[in-house]
Amino acid sequence: MTDSSRAPGVLHVVATPIGNLGDLSPRAQDVLRSVDAICAEDTRHTRQLLGHFGIDRPLLALHEHNEDGLAARLVERLRAGDSLALVSDAGTPLVSDPGFRLVRAARAAGLRVSPVPGPSALIAALSVAGLPSDRFVFEGFLPAKAGARRERLQTLAAEPRTLLFYESSHRIEEMLADAVQAFGGTRPAVVARELTKLFETVLDGPLETLAARVAADADQRRGEFVVLVEGAGEDADARLAEGRRVYALLSKEMKPSLAAKLAADITGAPRKALYGMGGGADSEATGG
Incomplete structure (x- = not known):
């Protein structure tokens, strides 16, 4: 009472x-x-x-x-x-x-x-990253399963704001490799590890360089991580336009889902923005 x-x-x-x-x-x-x-x-x-x-x-x-x-x-x-x-x-x-x-x-x-x-780990990381901080998006932890993680990253490929992720030591290597595929190897990024702790490190550079460094050094795969990725620059619209052009050509010869995947791989455009844009989205593959 x-x-x-x-x-x-x-x-x-x-x-x-x-x-x-x-x-x-x-x-x-x-x-x-x-x-x-x-x-x-x-x-x-x-x-x-x-x-x-x-x-x-x-x-x-x-x-x-x-x-x-x-x-x-x-x-x-x-x-x-x-x-x-x-x-x-x-x-x-x-x-x-x-x-x-x-x-x-x-x-x-x-x-x-x-x-x-x-x-707050995400604000601490943002404050020292040297990436644009006026607008940012916090995505938390990505899905643990590889397929779902790659799908999520791909949907963020054209996001113009700085992206922040939390990641564990168990998946940091795979997450960075997937980020290279989704955002391109030259996208600027930061890996902040063990912030405020004894072995704190803040690594910056192109995504492919960071992914290689973490893969090669077991010490850089220990602890708790904040990964920051610079948002898509002014060329995002150009990549999307080129992706749509390549998709239109490929989709004449193959299933839309495969055409979208290849066009995204070739141009760096987000696959979800390409798939099904012609209105006939691979109905035999989806059961639709």
């Missing part, structure tokens, strides 16, 4: 270090000490962080598998006057991490949700 004598609590969304523990702000520490409980993606990881700063508060596990069911109960705690903090394993919560369902439920209930800003 809600205690009507207490004002509703606040849900604090607290950014935590992505590597260097010195990046936990004094305000974040004060908030974490003051709340009634802390919602954490991995309570073991967060307990170690809190222990480093001498913070001892109750921890609640909140992750992608239980967030839907837990959000309503946490909203009731907030309504009853408890204040809560939401943290992820590293960086700013909700950025490729759980939490948005809880935030949405709290806001829908008319409760206060307050940010405690701080580290």
